[in-house]
Amino acid sequence: MTKTTILFSLLFCLISFQINAQRYLGVKPTDSGGLLSYAQASYDVRQYDLDLSILIEQKAIRGSVRIQADVLSPIDQIVLDLDSAFEVSKVVLEKEGALLPIDFEHKDLKLYCTPHFTFQPQEEFAIRVYYSGKPKVAPRPPWVGGFMWEETEEGKPWIATACQFDGADLWFPCKDHPSDEAEHVRLNITVPKGLEVVSNGVLENVSKSGDSNTFQWIVNSPINNYNIALNIAPYEHLKLDYTNVLGEEMPLNWWVLPEHKKQAKAQFPQFKDHLKFYEKVLGPYPFRSEKYGIVETPHLGMEHQTAIAYGADFTNNEFGFDFLHHHELGHEWWGNLVTASDWKDFWIHEGFCIYMQVLYAEELGGMPAYHKYISTLKPKVRNKQALAPLESKSTLEKYFFGPCYIESDGDIYTKGALVLHTLRYLVGEEALLKGIRKLAYPTKEAERSTDGSQCHFVNSTDFIRIMEEESGMELDWYFELYLRQPDLPNLVINQTESNLTLQWDTPKKLAFPMPVEVVIDGKKKRIEVGLEEVKIPLEKGVKEVLVDPENWIYKASDQSEKEKVRAAFLAQFPKAKLKEVKRKAHFTQYYEIYLPQPLDHSNPKNGTFEQKMYLGHVDFEKPILIETEGYQLYNYPREISKITKGNQLLVEYRFYGESVPKGGIPWKYLTNDLAIEDYHRIVSKLKNVYTGKWISSGVSKGGETTLIYKSKYPNDVDVAVPYVAPIILGVEDPRTDQHINTVGEKTTRKRITEFQRTVLQNRTEVLKEIEQYAAKKEMKFSVGLEVALEYAVLEFPFSYWQWGGNVSDIPTKDAPAKELFNYLNQIVGISFYSDITIDRLLPSYYQHMKELGYYGFDTTPVADLLEIVHKPTNSFFAPQNVDLTYNPNYMKEVVDFLESKGDNILYIYGEYDTWGACAVNPSDKTNALKMVLKKGSHATRIRHFSVEDQIRIYSQLKDWLGVKVEALGDLCLEKEEEI
Ligand SMILES: [Zn+2]
Incomplete structure (x- = not known):
């Protein structure tokens, strides 16, 4: 027995049986379609003849398949697809009436047949492949397909095949690509007596031999390989008379299990209405020369041409009709009459079909039903990949969502229908209906033909051209936006x-x-x-x-959804000003907000300031990130909100950026406690609105704020994620110097000192460079250029390690002054000492001197070369004439809390980052996770960690949040297991 390798997901998967909902399938199908190889593009299949015995007890099949094809370009090898479950015993070539065995090799799901000569264009070939084996048992039919060996309630065999995503090579050798449909198929299927075989096309003959019967079905219309299907059971055959739109008699056939005959009979008459509706909207039933057929199957359903698989429960949906039948019948037009030649355009199969269901809801219930149906589609759309990209796609890529391909992507259903919905508004109902009918039947002649010539291939560009013709409008822009990209x-x-x-x-x-x-x-x-x-x-x-x-x-986002968000926010903060602005990332709405906040929360009469915020909205019930900015606001989507696909609230720190009170900064109100009250007020109120989990986060000083907030109000948020957050102890915390003197390689540290000294040894030339730079950038340096230079040199080691400098970039001793300056400027940024920056950072220096603490400068390596800054101190840059008395207890209390009681905190640090010297070290008593990225800098984010570490981080977040962390799915947490 061949061992089957199946990919198991570590995620527990929920399977929904709605045909167009997103499903976690847990097992990934083998692939089908995609870019066609040269070898397979070189021939065009005309006919498949299947002669197979179904060996029920062994769950196996045995027999042969004949493949007849036209040669399009020279080939010396016929490459077919065939699953690894089978053993091929021989391959013979029909040549001038003789049967010649030829060489073959079956590997990597391909069957390479080598006749030892070259077929020329316009020749044809016919080969027969003899094979046997146990076909894959479908793990999740119909989506992840194969054979189903089921039993009826009476214990009789009930067998079916479904292989849309995997392709028909799951059970017979074929060219598995949607661009090649065989014009003819003959199926000779032998089964034990008492069982019926129902397949595509017309039943030509049933021959008896001993204990078995052979059913011969003949298909004379082009057919997609995945639509060729076997259905075997002790079926009963129901028939219903029907007169088609052309006035011809045409029975409807339904093969059902005897035990379901009664339900089927009750459901059957409405199928006539479905057919009538389709013929009215799209033109005559395309396969009327063969049959209209439905077969009861153990799986939900599939559009098997003239033998529609029906495994639904004989009931109607909320719009009053049998969805499954209506949908699969729609595929006789969208999929079987017209076929997309590449899976990239399969929204024409699924989206058009779903839109037919929407139109049918309208037929039954008018426009209210139409709009109601449309509204059910929207929440299911993912908008993660282009609906119909220009490049070739396989089934996996189109029906599933990468990189794991265990989760289905239903956009070709739902978004496909929505694209037609909006098109109807743009071009009008008449033009739309004419256009889609023309796509189905381009001419009246095509509507009349039944010999197979009515079937044709289409792709999205055909539809665009037809719609432009029918509407008289230029529509490229419309399809460019909705089809070619996902947003x-x-x-x-x-x-x-x-x-x-x-x-x-x-x-x-x-x-x-x-x-x-x-x-x-x-x-x-x-x-x-x-x-x-x-x-x-x-x-x-x-x-x-x-x-x-x-x-x-x-x-x-629609107007009503926007009004809900506005109203909800204003109900909490009636005086806030909300302005909708261009959205970012996954957010469906985005607002710039100015919120009046008390200068002094304990005494609101002392005046207010306007705190600036950005709100990215997705859903009130999804997690919400509050970013406690340390400085002014930076408006971009944060990692945590991307990971959780949640909401995001960015809040500027009081008195920075645009959140400075009118009339300047009242220094006495610039305290951490009051800043924390700002956040506490926002979170307490908005919890009434955003009912999902709350996550606080911030970077550097913003991360420090996240931690101070957590220590003051441990229960305001569910999880805190401070990035590279120092908790500094002292006006000049000695740990940063210690770090600089021990971090990394000794040789690197030596090069750093050497560089500092070189710069000062070339003082005059470097100063000229600074002067030129300042003039070019129109920067003013009231501190003096020499002070700026000496501070920059002293700052250099700190910045080098903070931002992860590269030792090979450090200029050598003999480097020209320009190079020395450029590197110093790249690492430290001389603008740091310009008037504009010092002014902007005044509140920061103030806070560091009063409560937060800061770092000192080590003059030792360059003391002999300093001329002005002999006693460097950060207080030099702080606001003058303001009390700067440091409170040594403030941060001490914070760190004591964090290290002993700080739960649900994910600390992200970089090993080389100078601020990492002031990292929190949570004790065993806390439920916290501290992750330090090897050689990481102050720019360390979760995405920089190894996959294993990221899994650890995401799993921890998932545990704390109790919600799905989307990034987990994106990481492809699969392992291979043998069963
Ligand atoms: Zn479908």
Whole structure:
């Protein structure tokens, strides 16, 4: 027995049986399609003849398959696909009436057949492959496919195949690619007496021999290899009369298990309505010369041509129809009549089919049902990969989500239908319906033909061209945005008393001239909106302004969702000012916010300042990150919110950046305690709105703030993630000097000292460089250039280790002054001593001198070369004429708390970072995780750690948060196991 290797996921997987929901399948299928190899592009399959015996007791098959093909370009090897589960005993070539055995090799899921001569273009070949074996048992049919060896309730065999994602090479040798459909297929299937075989096409003959019967099914229309299917059971055959749209009689056939006959009979009549609907919208049933057939299967369903697999439970959905039948029947047009020649365009199969279900809901329940159906699709879309990219894709890449491919990606279903929905709004219902019908049947002649010539290949560009013809509009921009890249457009909506402003915010600034319907006090208008802001004046006393009220445009977030966020926020902070701005990353809405905060929380009458924030919204129930910035605000998506796919609130530290009170900084209110009260007030209120887990985080001084906050209000957040956060003890904490003198290689430390000395030995020339630089950048240095130079030299070792300098970049002793300056500037940044920076950092120096503590400078290595700065101190840069008395207990209390009681804290540090010398060392009593990146700098983030370390970090976060950490899935936590 061959051992089957199956990929098991470490994640526990939830399987939903909704056909278009995202599923964690746990096992990944073998692949199908993708870029076609030269060898396989060189021939075109005309016919497959399958002669197979089904050996039920052994769960095996045995027989042969004949492959007949046209040669398109010279080949000396016929390459077929065949699963490793089979043993090939011989391959014969039909040549001038003779049967010649030829060489073959079966490896890596391919069967290489070598006739020892070259087939020329326009020749044809026919080979027969004799093989046997136990086909893969489908682990998760129909998605991860294979054979199903089931039993009916009466214990009779019930066998089926499904292999869309894996391809038909799971059970017979074939060319497994959607671009090649055999025009003819003959299936001779031998089974024990008492069982029926139902397959594609027409039943030509049943021949009896002893205890077995051979069923011969013949297909004379082009068929996708994955649609060739076997269904074996003691079926009963139900028939229903039907007159098609052309007035021809055409029975409907349903093969059901005897025990389900009653339910099937009750459900059957509505299938006629489905068929009638499709014929009305898309044209005649394409395979009427063969049959309309449904077969009951042990798996949910599949679009097997003229033998639709039905494994649903004979019930209707909330819109009043049998979804599974309606969907699979739709594939007779979208998939079987028209076929995408590459899986990259399979939204034409699935998205079009789903849109047919939406239209059918409309047929039954009118526009309310239509819109309701559309609203159910939106939450399922992932928008992680382009719906229909230009490059070739395999089934795995299109139906699943990489890199693990154990989780299905249903965008080709849901987003596919939404793209047609919005297109209907843009071009109108008539043009859309004409366009999709034309894609199905390009001509009247095609509608009339039944000999197989009605079937054709399509891709997205055909549809774009047809829609441009039908609408008379240029539509490239529309499809570029919705098909070729994954992100959605966002309509930025802001309303004041006198104006409504609208603006499209699109990924990569893609053009998007989508008109927007606006209803002002009942009056409807279509407004032209583009990437620039459009202002619509509002008359005084306007009561209601509705923007795209029916949500015809598929966008990141609809008006009603935006209003919910605004209202929820303002309910907590009525005086806050919210302005919608361009969104970032995965957030569906993004706001710039100014929040009035008391200068003094214990005495709110003492005035207020406006604290600036950015809110990235996804979902009220998802985790929310509060970034406790240490300085002014930096507006970008943070690692933690990306990892959790959660909300993000960036909060500027009081009195930095734009959060400086009018009239300047009142120094007495610049205390850590009051800053913590700012965060505490925000979190306490917003917890009423954001009900998911709360995570606080910050980088460097921001991380320090995260930790101080945690020590003051341990229960405000569920998890704290401080990055490279020092807890400094003393105005000049000696640990940083100690670090500088011991970190890294001794030779590197020597080079650093040598560089410091070289710079000062070339003082005059380097000063000239600084002068030129300052003039060019228009920087003012009131401290004096020489002071700036000496401080920069003294600062150099600290910065070198903080930011992870590279020893080979350090200029040598004989380097020119320009090089010396450039390197000093690169590592320290001479602008650090410019008036503008010193002024900007005044509050920081103040805080360091009063409460936070700072570092000292070691003059020893350069003492003999210093001319001015003999007693360097950071207090030199602090605000003058302000009390700077240091409180030695403040940070001591914080660190005592953290080391003994700081739970649910993930500390991220870099080994080389100078600030790492002041890292927290949580004791065993705490439930904390401290991760130090080997040779890491002050720029260390989670993503820089090894995969093993990241798994450890994500698993810990998952434990603390009790929610799925999306990054875990992206890491592909798979191991191979043999069963
Ligand atoms: Zn489908």
